[in-house]
Amino acid sequence: MLPRVVVHNEMSLDARLDGLDVDMGRFYALAGTWHEDCTLVGSETILAAMPDIGSVEPSDAASGGPAGQQTDEASSAGPLLAVVDSRGRLPGLARLRGQPYWRDVIALCSESTPREHVDRLEADGVECVQAGAPRVDLRRVLEYLADRHQVRVVRVDAGGSLVGVLLREGLVDEVSVAVEPRLVGGESHRWLVRAPDAEPDDVVQLSLREVERFEDGMLWLRYDVADR
Numbered sequence: 001m002l003p004r005v006v007v008h009n010e011m012s013l014d015a016r017l018d019g020l021d022v023d024m025g026r027f028y029a030l031a032g033t034w035h036e037d038c039t040l041v042g043s044e045t046i047l048a049a050m051p052d053i054g055s056v057e058p059s060d061a062a063s064g065g066p067a068g069q070q071t072d073e074a075s076s077a078g079p080l081l082a083v084v085d086s087r088g089r090l091p092g093l094a095r096l097r098g099q100p101y102w103r104d105v106i107a108l109c110s111e112s113t114p115r116e117h118v119d120r121l122e123a124d125g126v127e128c129v130q131a132g133a134p135r136v137d138l139r140r141v142l143e144y145l146a147d148r149h150q151v152r153v154v155r156v157d158a159g160g161s162l163v164g165v166l167l168r169e170g171l172v173d174e175v176s177v178a179v180e181p182r183l184v185g186g187e188s189h190r191w192l193v194r195a196p197d198a199e200p201d202d203v204v205q206l207s208l209r210e211v212e213r214f215e216d217g218m219l220w221l222r223y224d225v226a227d228r
């Protein structure tokens, strides 16, 4: 059985995930809507927030989470943090086990992930799941999280790359976006959805579920994926 998968992002009106002025308190208040059992994070998102995790030795550069998340919530009650990392770029993942929010960290790797990376994580006490090759088979790891860890709700905290793949594989149930009243412009690969090889048939139809307007002009839009 697959868990319910919700994508929640803050973006500009032109669908950019950078050049924003994110109120992190509000972002995580909205993100708490789903009470996820698991936060699914892309490797780039981890590296953008915590470049420290990309090396074995810790540095002073670490912040509080994929988007600087800080909370006093007890870790034993928090969600799992599952990180997609087929290339073994996050050797310092074990350092996230001590974060206050998540109850534990799982590395989602593939059968192509370097053996020494898997061995290092396991030696550090990090559960490492390998599915698919060369990239992670996202459907299989979601099924694993549901079966092995009783995960019923997953909130995706990632950029357009992971979001794009999840959407095209038909694994997303809900898309939630907080739209800042700004147009960033310019050229960037930081879009809400990235799908460089998308075909016309890959268009994802959405059905509006809810709209909320904030005093500063931000709109919070929630959509169900129509054919889920």
Ligand SMILES: NC(=O)c1ccc[n+]([C@@H]2O[C@H](COP(=O)([O-])OP(=O)(O)OC[C@H]3O[C@@H](n4cnc5c(N)ncnc54)[C@H](OP(=O)(O)O)[C@@H]3O)[C@@H](O)[C@H]2O)c1
Residues within 6 Å of the ligand: 008, 009, 010, 011, 017, 018, 020, 041, 042, 043, 044, 045, 046, 048, 049, 067, 083, 084, 085, 086, 087, 135, 136, 137, 138, 157, 158, 159, 160, 161, 162, 163, 165, 190, 194
């Ligand atoms: N504004 C917001 O709400 C918000 C929220 C989150 C993140 N962000 C920003 O988004 C940026 C990062 O976004 P991003 O799009 O570059 O990266 P990302 O989505 O964080 O990371 C890409 C992920 O997609 C995986 N992936 C790519 N193709 C795949 C495939 N075919 N099958 C399975 N997995 C696949 C990669 O796995 P491998 O590692 O195995 O290749 C990687 O884990 C950062 O700047 C971050 O700050 C913004």
